Amino acid sequence: MNIFALLLLLSGYPGQAVTVDIPYEPELEAVSLLWQSQAVSMARTDEGYFALLGVDLDLKPGAYRVNAMLTFAGDRKERRAIDLTVTPKDYPTTRLTVEPKYVELSAEDQARAARDSQQINAAYATTADTRYWSDDFIVPIPGVTGGRNFGHRRVFNDQPRAPHSGADLTAPTGTEIHATNRGKVVLTGDFFFNGKAVFVDHGMGVLSMYLHLSDILVDEGQIVERGDVLGLAGATGRVTGPHLHWGMKVTGARVDPFTLPGLTAAP
Numbered sequence: 136m137n138i139f140a141l142l143l144l145l146s147g148y149p150g151q152a153v154t155v156d157i158p159y160e161p162e163l164e165a166v167s168l169l170w171q172s173q174a175v176s177m178a179r180t181d182e183g184y185f186a187l188l189g190v191d192l193d194l195k196p197g198a199y200r201v202n203a204m205l206t207f208a209g210d211r212k213e214r215r216a217i218d219l220t221v222t223p224k225d226y227p228t229t230r231l232t233v234e235p236k237y238v239e240l241s242a243e244d245q246a247r248a249a250r251d252s253q254q255i256n257a258a259y260a261t262t263a264d265t266r267y268w269s270d271d272f273i274v275p276i277p278g279v280t281g282g283r284n285f286g287h288r289r290v291f292n293d294q295p296r297a298p299h300s301g302a303d304l305t306a307p308t309g310t311e312i313h314a315t316n317r318g319k320v321v322l323t324g325d326f327f328f329n330g331k332a333v334f335v336d337h338g339m340g341v342l343s344m345y346l347h348l349s350d351i352l353v354d355e356g357q358i359v360e361r362g363d364v365l366g367l368a369g370a371t372g373r374v375t376g377p378h379l380h381w382g383m384k385v386t387g388a389r390v391d392p393f394t395l396p397g398l399t400a401a402p
């Protein structure tokens with residue numbers, strides 16, 4: 136039995152960024168959400184309040200609840216519920232061949248990969264409460280093809296590994312890589328699996344990452360505008376050839392970049 140009034144009914148599949156729009160009500164001053172242990176503050180728009188929620192690639196289909204806290208004038212608070220149905224989605228399996236050192240890691244590489252993920256997870260954890268962007272998201276390489284391999288189960292050199300958490304865009308080494316939206320560069324570096332990489336925080340739980348670059352052209356702490364060049368495509372880290380791995384995280388969840396507002400939904 137619901138103890139809070141139902142505000143919205145949403146649905147999404149594993150790997151989807153879900154848009155939440157809450158219409159304005161008289162005296163409504165702020166709305167915050169709690170989804171999968173992540174607090175998300177909503178942005179004020181002309182019509183009401185807006186946020187993005189990520190449905191993680193590994194989230195089991197079923198019925199989920201998002202808690203919404205509405206703050207009205209005079210600090211009057213009201214709790215409402217948003218029901219989110221996670222529908223199943225099947226992703227195909229791809230088989231890849233990479234240098235053996237990326238599948239059977241040496242002790243040294245294992246330690247490096249562990250240090251890398253600590254650093255990267257720390258960057259993910261610092262997402263700003265302010266929304267840096269106001270326009271729709273764009274593809275980091277204008278007019279590029281490919282990139283529809285998000286979520287693919289992967290077998291490297293005959294060994295199953297983590298599913299693919301981004302979109303691989305075809306790009307010869309040296310191709311300019313543009314910021315998908317306005318944000319703040321929170322991490323740059325050269326990592327074992329990711330190669331040379333740039334991580335951008337767009338605020339409100341939305342982060343983008345650009346991996347396997349040949350060159351990084353921005354600094355940590357820098358604010359980038361949508362479309363600014365962040366670096367050049369390359370083949371650094373665990374790759375089968377030059378391309379851009381473009382990843383998006385929304386409220387801590389790995390989502391298909393093509394499910395963000397302004398981008399065409401992936402087939």
Ligand SMILES: [Zn+2]
Pocket residue numbers: 299301302303379380381
């Ligand atoms: Zn990739």
